[in-house]
Amino acid sequence: MKRVLFFAALLLSWSLSASAGTLYRGEQTLWQDTVWQGEVLIDGVLTIAPEVVLEIRPGTRISFTFMDSNGDGVGEHEMFIQGRLHAVGTEDEPVVFTSAESRPFSGAWGAINMMMSEEDNVLAHCVLEYGYRGYHAHFSRVTLVDCEFRYNTRGLQFQESTVTMKRSRVIDNFNGMQFRDSNVVIDQSFISGSxxxxxxxxxxxxxxxxxxxxxxxxxxxxxxxxxxxxxxxxxxxxxxxxxxxxxxxxxxxxxxxxxxxxxxxxxxxxxxxxxxxxxxxxxxxxxxxxxxxxxxxxxxxxxxxxxxxxxxxxxxxxxxxxxxxxxxxxxxxxxxxxxxxxxxxxxxxxxxxxxxxxxxxxx
Structure with missing residues (x-):
């Protein structure tokens, strides 16, 4: 009985309303459309399954804990998106993807990864910071508008993808942007300090x-x-x-x-x-x-x-x-x-x- 109550409490902690804070621990998968708002902590690897939509609302802060199993200094906790991502903040309330460390550093977490995500993914008024690769994609499609990629080892990296970036900033990363086999439009954006x-x-x-x-x-x-x-x-x-x-x-x-x-x-x-x-x-x-x-x-x-x-x-x-x-x-x-x-x-x-x-x- 105690074991049943323990797992029930654990499941409840993962499904808390976003306003109270949401935790994903270990290897987790979203199997149905989900909305985030408020504080989200990812202590592991979170997968968004095919055909599932993840909506992230203005002001949401997604933090990743640091885990380095092979000692290479690169954080391994991250998101893996096979469905669709719709992360739309505002100028005053951006969506922030960041490190949970009290002293964050470049490469403290992995990436926002997209694989075979060919729907119309959108990141608008988002900040991606302290990742190994802030945005990373294969065989995917995304529009990035009014976003900032900063303090990452690589700001953006993608292959075999279609990417449109407008009015965005790629600043103070070790490497700014690298990509191959892709169709890319970059308009009114700023790339500096890499x-x-x-x-x-x-x-x-x-x-x-x-x-x-x-x-x-x-x-x-x-x-x-x-x-x-x-x-x-x-x-x-x-x-x-x-x-x-x-x-x-x-x-x-x-x-x-x-x-x-x-x-x-x-x-x-x-x-x-x-x-x-x-x-x-x-x-x-x-x-x-x-x-x-x-x-x-x-x-x-x-x-x-x-x-x-x-x-x-x-x-x-x-x-x-x-x-x-x-x-x-x-x-x-x-x-x-x-x-x-x-x-x-x-x-x-x-x-x-x-x-x-x-x-x-x-x-």
């Missing part, structure tokens, strides 16, 4: 009106991917935009103040127009065995060179602003086959006589 800002592989990425700054290595790094980048400010990274075996339409961006190169292309294809590529430490653009054109860009005021061609394919850079229209002076801003036999040329005739665009200052 080792890698954004890197992706085999992905179709649309990047618009974002600020990507102060990341230690690359602001944006694509391999074997396609990119449309428009209206972004990519500043203060080591390399601003790094393309490897990728195709990119890059127009109307401010790419400056990066310590090495504004744009670095390896075996890639670029159509770059109306960008402000100024104030980069080594060059505005480094071109290596790539194809494409540069038109109507501001290439003035870079550190060592405006353009470097270190490959065997020519670069058509006619019709740009170099800070001067004097071709004899422009020649000193270009490193190509003229100085290094065996390398291809940069063509810079028809230079503009004034900056072609009036973008806001980089500072």
């Amino acid at each position: 080792y890698w800002g954004l890197r992706c592989l085999y992905t179709d990425l649309r990047l618009t009106d974002c600020v990507i700054e102060k990341n230690a290595i690359n602001g944006v790094h694509l391999r074997d991917s396609t990119l449309l980048a428009e209206g972004n400010r990519i500043v203060g990274n080591r390399r601003g935009l790094y393309l490897q075996r990728s195709r990119a339409e890059v127009r109307g961006n401010q790419i400056g103040g990066n310590s090495e190169h504004g744009i670095f292309l390896e075996k890639s294809e670029l159509n770059g127009t109306h960008n402000r590529l100024t104030g980069n430490g080594r060059s505005g653009i480094r071109w290596l065995n790539s194809e494409g054109i540069l038109r109507a860009n501001d290439l003035s005021g870079n550190g060592t060179y405006a353009v470097i061609n270190d490959g065997n394919t020519p670069l058509d850079a006619t019709g740009n602003w170099w800070g001067t229209a004097d071709e004899s002076l422009i020649g000193g801003l270009v490193r190509d086959g003229s100085q290094r036999p065996g390398l291809a040329q940069v063509f810079y005739d028809e230079a503009l006589t004034a900056p072609p665009i009036r973008l806001p200052s980089l500072h």
Whole structure:
């Protein structure tokens, strides 16, 4: 009888109303639609079964205890979503996913994992902090709006997924975002303070009106991917935009103040127009065995060179602003086959006589 009463009490503690606090301990699964509001503590791994909807209301705080069974320093308690997640906070009352530790640290809990969750998952006005991977998905679909990912080992990581992120912040993570084999739209978002800002592989990425700054290595790094980048400010990274075996339409961006190169292309294809590529430490653009054109860009005021061609394919850079229209002076801003036999040329005739665009200052 005592044993029956004990288990009855334990089940009751797991089904407390959210206002009084909800506890999930050990390996638990939600088998029916559930609503959270208030304080939720996850002391284990919680699975949301296929076709089940978890709704999280404004002001809810979901905390994860720390468990490290293999001694690698990474917390293992997390959520595993096969159904649908609808976590919608407000500006004043965000939904918070965080560590239950009194002194939280990066990697104190696992992740919000989605697997085969192809319904319309939504996270709006959410904060995800101190996880190993704040948001992590495979074969899933999600819209992220007005969210903040901070102090995680990886802010976001996903594969084979469709992700739309708007007006969100990815700040002060060890790595900001990494993904592959996905379709991704990032709009009006801020990515800063990480080792890698954004890197992706085999992905179709649309990047618009974002600020990507102060990341230690690359602001944006694509391999074997396609990119449309428009209206972004990519500043203060080591390399601003790094393309490897990728195709990119890059127009109307401010790419400056990066310590090495504004744009670095390896075996890639670029159509770059109306960008402000100024104030980069080594060059505005480094071109290596790539194809494409540069038109109507501001290439003035870079550190060592405006353009470097270190490959065997020519670069058509006619019709740009170099800070001067004097071709004899422009020649000193270009490193190509003229100085290094065996390398291809940069063509810079028809230079503009004034900056072609009036973008806001980089500072």
